[in-house]
Amino acid sequence: MREPKGFKSAAKSPEWIVAMEEEICALKLNQTWELVPRPPTTNVVGSKWVFRTKYHLDGSIDRLKARLVAKGYTQLYGLDFNDTFSPVV
Amino acid sequence: MRQLDVKIAFLYGLLQEQVYMEQPPSYANYSHPNHVCRLKKTIYGLKQTPRAWFHRFSHFLLTVGFNSSQADSILFVYSSAHEIIYLLLYVDDIIITGSNMSLIDTFIRKLRHEFSMKDLGTLNYFLGLEVTHSTTGIFLSQLKYTRDLLLRADLLDSKPVGAPMIVSQHLTTDGNLFHPPTTYRSLVGALQYLTITSQILHMQ
Numbered sequence: 182m183r184e185p186k187g188f189k190s191a192a193k194s195p196e197w198i199v200a201m202e203e204e205i206c207a208l209k210l211n212q213t214w215e216l217v218p219r220p221p222t223t224n225v226v227g228s229k230w231v232f233r234t235k236y237h238l239d240g241s242i243d244r245l246k247a248r249l250v251a252k253g254y255t256q257l258y259g260l261d262f263n264d265t266f267s268p269v270v
Numbered sequence: 271m272r273q274l275d276v277k278i279a280f281l282y283g284l285l286q287e288q289v290y291m292e293q294p295p296s297y298a299n300y301s302h303p304n305h306v307c308r309l310k311k312t313i314y315g316l317k318q319t320p321r322a323w324f325h326r327f328s329h330f331l332l333t334v335g336f337n338s339s340q341a342d343s344i345l346f347v348y349s350s351a352h353e354i355i356y357l358l359l360y361v362d363d364i365i366i367t368g369s370n371m372s373l374i375d376t377f378i379r380k381l382r383h384e385f386s387m388k389d390l391g392t393l394n395y396f397l398g399l400e401v402t403h404s405t406t407g408i409f410l411s412q413l414k415y416t417r418d419l420l421l422r423a424d425l426l427d428s429k430p431v432g433a434p435m436i437v438s439q440h441l442t443t444d445g446n447l448f449h450p451p452t453t454y455r456s457l458v459g460a461l462q463y464l465t466i467t468s469q470i471l472h473m474q
Contacts, residue, residue, distance in 0.1 A: 188296050256289070261288065
């Protein structure tokens with residue numbers, strides 16, 4: 182199965198919708214964020230879906246994975262991030 | 271030697287900065303479609319996510335008695351009067367070894383209480399190095415890494431040669447560029463990694 186590029190094409194297949202719902206559940210369980218009214222002045226980074234097929238060693242499909250990612254390239258230094266160095270990656 | 275990996279490692283980081291993010295595409299809250307997400311924890315893609323994850327994990331290790339090695343900050347050492355545990359962290363991959371198996375088990379239980387982990391059992395493949403265990407010790411090799419590299423370069427069926435390049439070949443700057451460039455760069459990087467690790471293996 183081809184990996185969809187964005188939400189629009191993923192929404193056409195039930196398997197990818199399940200994957201997205203799993204990710205949303207995991208993020209809720211993790212209490213990653215809280216919903217707040219849009220702040221009038223500050224930066225808001227975009228979010229998008231990334232879709233990946235995970236395979237077993239024998240090449241058969243393990244599972245379909247949908248990951249919500251922040252568009253980090255819209256972050257502004259000093260505003261929504263400061264130090265980024267890490268010894269690994 | 272045991273190997274573990276942390277599931278969804280990057281979601282464990284705690285955010286120091288105030289970061290707002292748009293609601294997930296097409297999963298906006300029904301009653302508040304124009305609200306935004308104020309992030310409390312890190313998410314994949316943010317600039318500070320890898321750093322926040324490393325901080326969270328290393329902080330946990332320090333609280334349970336480990337010290338970060340002076341020589342290499344991704345090596346953590348626990349030592350008491352009679353026992354020692356070594357832990358090596360590469361992003362979300364972990365290898366653990368030490369002097370006492372039951373002490374290691376106790377520590378892994380603590381680790382699993384804090385983070386969701388997958389126990390991969392005895393170490394057999396880490397960062398491109400294959401590890402084979404025998405009664406006399408362990409054997410390290412890069413057979414699988416090299417084979418995977420050949421497969422990526424589409425050279426799996428090519429014949430090996432003694433000299434890597436024709437001696438009389440003159441290199442010029444014109445001619446067709448390798449396409450796609452990303453594959454070329456990634457192969458060069460992989461070859462460099464292969465040569466660096468093989469030097470270390472030869473020294474041993």
